[in-house]
Amino acid sequence: MVMKEIILKVCNDKIYFNPELSIPIQQTNIPKEHLTFRTHRDIFWKVEMLNYNTNDQLLNVSILDYNLSDGDGFTDQIPKKKVKQLIFKEFEWNKLEPLLTFYQESKLKQHMLIQPLAQFFDQEIAYFNIVNFNQNTPSSINQQIQYNQNVEPIKLDFRVFFSDLHFILGYATFKKYIKELDREVEFKIANDHILAEFDNIKSWFAKKLRIKKIRVSVTIVLTENGISETQALSDDIDEITPELIDSVKYERTYALSKATGISDLEKLLFTVDDIFSQIDSDNIERNVFNQSDENILNFFLQKKDIRNKRQLEYLAGNKQSENHKLRYTLNPDFGFLFMIEGPKYNHYVWELLNSNATYLWRINKGEREIELQFKIVEGAINTIRTNGRRKYKLAYQNNLPDKDFGFILIAHEEINSNPDDNFPKWKSRLNEQLT
Numbered sequence: 233m234v235m236k237e238i239i240l241k242v243c244n245d246k247i248y249f250n251p252e253l254s255i256p257i258q259q260t261n262i263p264k265e266h267l268t269f270r271t272h273r274d275i276f277w278k279v280e281m282l283n284y285n286t287n288d289q290l291l292n293v294s295i296l297d298y299n300l301s302d303g304d305g306f307t308d309q310i311p312k313k314k315v316k317q318l319i320f321k322e323f324e325w326n327k328l329e330p331l332l333t334f335y336q337e338s339k340l341k342q343h344m345l346i347q348p349l350a351q352f353f354d355q356e357i358a359y360f361n362i363v364n365f366n367q368n369t370p371s372s373i374n375q376q377i378q379y380n381q382n383v384e385p386i387k388l389d390f391r392v393f394f395s396d397l398h399f400i401l402g403y404a405t406f407k408k409y410i411k412e413l414d415r416e417v418e419f420k421i422a423n424d425h426i427l428a429e430f431d432n433i434k435s436w437f438a439k440k441l442r443i444k445k446i447r448v449s450v451t452i453v454l455t456e457n458g459i460s461e462t463q464a465l466s467d468d469i470d471e472i473t474p475e476l477i478d479s480v481k482y483e484r485t486y487a488l489s490k491a492t493g494i495s496d497l498e499k500l501l502f503t504v505d506d507i508f509s510q511i512d513s514d515n516i517e518r519n520v521f522n523q524s525d526e527n528i529l530n531f532f533l534q535k536k537d538i539r540n541k542r543q544l545e546y547l548a549g550n551k552q553s554e555n556h557k558l559r560y561t562l563n564p565d566f567g568f569l570f571m572i573e574g575p576k577y578n579h580y581v582w583e584l585l586n587s588n589a590t591y592l593w594r595i596n597k598g599e600r601e602i603e604l605q606f607k608i609v610e611g612a613i614n615t616i617r618t619n620g621r622r623k624y625k626l627a628y629q630n631n632l633p634d635k636d637f638g639f640i641l642i643a644h645e646e647i648n649s650n651p652d653d654n655f656p657k658w659k660s661r662l663n664e665q666l667t
Contacts, residue, residue: 237280237296238278239278239279240293241274242269243275244268244269247318250306250309253310261318264461266335266336267334267336268332268402268422269332269333270331271333272424275331279295279320289314289315289317291317295324299327333402386412387450388410388412388449388450390448392448394438394444394446395438399426399428399434400426400428403421403426404421404423404469405419405421406419406421406448418462423469423472429520430520432520433520437476440476440479440483446466449466450463450464481521484508485528485531488566501569501613502559504519507528528560529548529568533545537586538585539586543590543644544568544583547568552570553571553572559606565585565617567583567584568582569582569609572666573597576597577666579592580594582613590658591641592639592662593608593609595636595637596637621641625639
């Protein structure tokens with residue numbers, strides 16, 4: 233059967249007529265240096281063959297469908313004539329742009345979108361036969377056609393330390409000394425899922441992938457004027473998917489409860505804005521995934537073995553002040569410091585993860601600035617951490633505190649035996665203190 237419509241598979245380095253036959257993208261009118269196609273799924277175009285120039289072996293086509301879903305029929309296509317160059321008619325920008333992960337729009341519109349058809353074409357159409365591809369296909373059809381005789385591609389395989397990568401939007405980049413050129417060359421590995429923010433947490437991706445080095449295959453295209461194009465591919469970088477990114481987010485959040493090596497030994501209370509900086513010694517990670525207090529708390533509440541889950545849910549959902557941020561304690565005890573505004577007092581409730589007791593301080597609302605009140609509570613927590621809660625409670629009782637400051641410890645009574653009965657008792661005792 234003879235067809236005027238064919239299916240092309242579009243990649244960043246080649247345009248495929250079938251799985252075995254392709255031409256380099258440099259042999260088309262697509263300016264590769266000004267754009268990069270997405271790579272997370274295949275791109276198939278349905279095109280109409282317009283003209284074919286026998287002398288130049290040049291095929292002129294017009295794109296009918298930019299987003300062909302399955303490429304059905306692509307594998308069975310075989311050309312009757314040899315195609316050395318491929319020229320696309322004017323592109324539709326609103327259909328092309330969603331297929332790109334990088335582009336220079338002004339350059340594309342200058343070199344690509346207003347592209348006249350090549351002149352002096354035969355009237356004969358370069359039809360494709362739809363047949364089964366088999367071993368009897370002439371070898372000349374299977375071979376890629378070299379367009380520019382000055383191009384001398386260098387192809388190399390090597391490994392690169394993950395720590396030497398630099399993450400930017402849509403790419404992992406690195407520099408490598410190439411002995412064949414006696415110079416250092418920069419390469420980019422495309423991945424639509426990579427964000428620039430991930431550069432600060434590269435070690436987490438390496439840990440999740442269980443690798444110190446990535447495998448890379450590069451191609452360097454040379455002309456008389458030097459390097460005209462570089463391409464780098466890595467199966468390891470391709471494994472950075474939304475699922476893997478979510479798992480890194482999970483691991484980093486879970487690591488908060490295991491944080492060690494705190495850089496500031498005097499600091500015990502952290503907000504969500506600076507909490508992540510405490511789980512890595514270089515102090516540059518910060519809140520990469522823009523996680524909120526609610527997001528972090530819900531992460532831990534989803535775990536089945538949290539004994540004081542209902543207490544934490546109640547404090548977060550019903551009591552935490554909307555005007556102030558939740559604070560966290562990290563090492564040695566991971567927990568949450570809730571701030572509850574009462575009619576007369578500000579109440580600071582420290583609830584440790586999987587704890588058997590609730591610590592509550594109250595401070596007269598008019599006595600001190602909020603940040604100073606947090607400092608007072610931070611000092612109390614430091615005393616508990618150093619001397620234990622019994623000594624702190626005894627010292628508090630012996631010092632006869634004034635009416636503007638108070639402390640109480642609410643035990644989670646019989647929490648392991650009957651938590652359904654315990655929670656209402658705990659809730660009642662808590663609310664008695666919130667004056």
